[in-house]
Amino acid sequence: MSYAPVTLPYPAPPALARIQRRSLVIGVVFLAGAVIAAIVEHSPAQFFRSYLLGYVWWVGITLGCLAVLMMQHLAGGLWGFVIRRPLEAAARILPLLAVMFVPLIFGIPYIYLWDHRELVLHDAKLQHQAQYLAAPWFIARGALYFLAWILMAYLLNRWSAAQDASGDPVLRRRMQTFSGPGLVIYALTVTFASFDWLMSLDPQWGSTVYPLILIAGQMLAALSFCAAILFLLAQHKPMSDIVQEKHVHSLGKMMLAFVMLWAYTSYSQLVIIWAGNLPGEISWYLRRLNTGWKYVALALVVFHFAVPFALLLSRDLKRNARRLARVAMLLVLVRYLDLLFWIAPNSLPGFEHGMPFHWMDIAVPAGIGGIWMAAFVWALRQRPLVPLHDQRFEEVVGHAPETA
Amino acid sequence: MKRPPIFGLMAEFESPTELLLASRKAYAEGYRRLDAYSPFPIEEVGEAIGHHHSRVPLVVLVGGLLGGIGGYLMQYWISALNYPINVGGRPLNSWPAFIVVTFEMTILGGALFAVFGMLALNRLPMPYHPVFNVERFAFASKDRFFLCIQANDPRFDRAQTEKFLQSLNPKQVSEVPH
Numbered sequence: 001m002s003y004a005p006v007t008l009p010y011p012a013p014p015a016l017a018r019i020q021r022r023s024l025v026i027g028v029v030f031l032a033g034a035v036i037a038a039i040v041e042h043s044p045a046q047f048f049r050s051y052l053l054g055y056v057w058w059v060g061i062t063l064g065c066l067a068v069l070m071m072q073h074l075a076g077g078l079w080g081f082v083i084r085r086p087l088e089a090a091a092r093i094l095p096l097l098a099v100m101f102v103p104l105i106f107g108i109p110y111i112y113l114w115d116h117r118e119l120v121l122h123d124a125k126l127q128h129q130a131q132y133l134a135a136p137w138f139i140a141r142g143a144l145y146f147l148a149w150i151l152m153a154y155l156l157n158r159w160s161a162a163q164d165a166s167g168d169p170v171l172r173r174r175m176q177t178f179s180g181p182g183l184v185i186y187a188l189t190v191t192f193a194s195f196d197w198l199m200s201l202d203p204q205w206g207s208t209v210y211p212l213i214l215i216a217g218q219m220l221a222a223l224s225f226c227a228a229i230l231f232l233l234a235q236h237k238p239m240s241d242i243v244q245e246k247h248v249h250s251l252g253k254m255m256l257a258f259v260m261l262w263a264y265t266s267y268s269q270l271v272i273i274w275a276g277n278l279p280g281e282i283s284w285y286l287r288r289l290n291t292g293w294k295y296v297a298l299a300l301v302v303f304h305f306a307v308p309f310a311l312l313l314s315r316d317l318k319r320n321a322r323r324l325a326r327v328a329m330l331l332v333l334v335r336y337l338d339l340l341f342w343i344a345p346n347s348l349p350g351f352e353h354g355m356p357f358h359w360m361d362i363a364v365p366a367g368i369g370g371i372w373m374a375a376f377v378w379a380l381r382q383r384p385l386v387p388l389h390d391q392r393f394e395e396v397v398g399h400a401p402e403t404a
Numbered sequence: 405m406k407r408p409p410i411f412g413l414m415a416e417f418e419s420p421t422e423l424l425l426a427s428r429k430a431y432a433e434g435y436r437r438l439d440a441y442s443p444f445p446i447e448e449v450g451e452a453i454g455h456h457h458s459r460v461p462l463v464v465l466v467g468g469l470l471g472g473i474g475g476y477l478m479q480y481w482i483s484a485l486n487y488p489i490n491v492g493g494r495p496l497n498s499w500p501a502f503i504v505v506t507f508e509m510t511i512l513g514g515a516l517f518a519v520f521g522m523l524a525l526n527r528l529p530m531p532y533h534p535v536f537n538v539e540r541f542a543f544a545s546k547d548r549f550f551l552c553i554q555a556n557d558p559r560f561d562r563a564q565t566e567k568f569l570q571s572l573n574p575k576q577v578s579e580v581p582h
Contacts, residue, residue: 277494
């Protein structure tokens with residue numbers, strides 16, 4: 001752990017150092033506890049299944065932040081100025097998430113049916129799919145996705161640091177020009193990653209809107225996470241002097257839009273498959289809606305759509321950072337529930353009807369979240385909390401940056 | 405209530421900034437029945453004269469709910485009661501299929517209530533309004549800004565209010581007859 005130099009303008013408040021330490025403790029304790037339990041109980045399948053759940057949850061928030069970062073470079077808007085540094089910090093920890101992808105590689109035999117030769121041999125369709133999904137290709141594609149994501153995060157962060165130092169107006173144009181193609185690459189890579197990591201859990205099943213639901217969920221999680229972080233930062237100097245009602249309001253409006261996009265795409269998938277009623281497609285819903293998982297589905301309708309939608313309609317709530325942060329935390333949590341609903345009911349090798357809910361489904365995602373949060377806060381503390389030569393600086397802060 | 409002899413007093417300004425300052429001062433002075441007129445919308449002026457919350461959102465919510473509930477009931481009546489057809493063994497009350505139309509009817513209800521609710525709350529169409537009795541008011545749609553304090557304001561006093569308006573350095577103050 002290095003400490004931010006005292007000369008850093010607009011430094012992170014000391015409260016963040018505390019959050020960083022506590023998150024790290026939570027992360028290490030929960031992950032170590034789950035690993036020990038998995039070894040003692042001989043339940044590697046449960047551990048890896050829970051690991052996939054937690055991993056996809058937090059990698060989604062990270063990639064959502066990368067996408068929102070590029071979105072605000074492209075579109076401007078004062079809201080982008082106040083959350084630019086949290087977005088950049090989240091994108092900077094992608095190398096850590098690449099390292100955390102390694103345990104998933106060891107988990108392939110425990111969670112993916114297509115890795116089982118005896119199952120594949122009895123199924124002509126699966127034989128074709130297994131050629132694409134096969135572990136070496138799965139790993140190679142995973143490496144390619146991370147290469148693209150890390151490269152984008154690295155370039156945007158390097159130009160941002162250069163902008164802090166020099167204020168060269170060329171850098172703004174460069175980040176803006178880069179962000180257009182960058183968003184296309186984000187959408188394509190997340191689409192293929194969703195096929196590999198999630199949809200292949202049920203290799204016979206396919207849905208074309210599935211990646212878009214995941215992308216809507218990632219953007220929603222990222223915007224919600226930023227709204228919560230912004231509230232936290234606005235409790236302390238220097239952000240307490242900078243964050244205004246209208247910035248929070250803009251975030252709230254976009255959260256509402258992505259709540260609706262998630263609901264719209266999720267419903268589209270349901271109604272198309274329900275109306276078609278084909279054996280290969282409807283099985284995904286039968287597995288979920290004709291079992292106890294239907295209560296999770298109901299909870300998703302209520303807490304991933306109805307409640308946040310109704311609350312976010314209110315202009316007063318969207319302009320109140322504290323109340324918006326509460327809705328934002330709910331939304332980050334229901335992203336977990338949605339992914340649980342996607343992952344847990346699938347067949348696993350040895351578990352024909354999926355695995356019931358297990359305490360590791362909470363412990364491992366919480367552990368990954370703790371490590372993630374510690375790394376994020378560490379990255380956030382390395383740079384000024386506002387981009388110093390951003391074109392929106394004077395409009396938001398009211399005067400030119402006070403550089404050391 | 406007895407009708408006051410005139411509609412009110414109107415001050416004319418040359419810039420939106422002057423109008424905004426005048427509106428704030430008039431509101432601070434205690435005047436509540438007043439209105440500002442400008443060739444283009446100035447958000448701050450609305451806030452300055454106390455227009456914080458419009459009732460349009462509530463009207464839209466009611467319209468949306470009526471549209472949505474009506475849309476669902478319409479489909480239920482058609483598909484389950486009036487003309488029931490078995491489609492591939494699906495239930496007659498097939499809610500997943502009904503959501504699209506329910507959603508569209510929610511939007512339609514909300515949109516119609518928004519347009520007509522806004523007009524009704526503004527008491528439009530309004531064929532006659534006393535402010536047009538002031539000849540120079542025609543410039544309100546060109547390049548002049550007006551602040552009108554109505555005579556039915558409890559704090560209105562023909563002489564005092566005129567003195568107050570003059571103190572705001574307007575281009576001129578005119579009496580608005582009914």
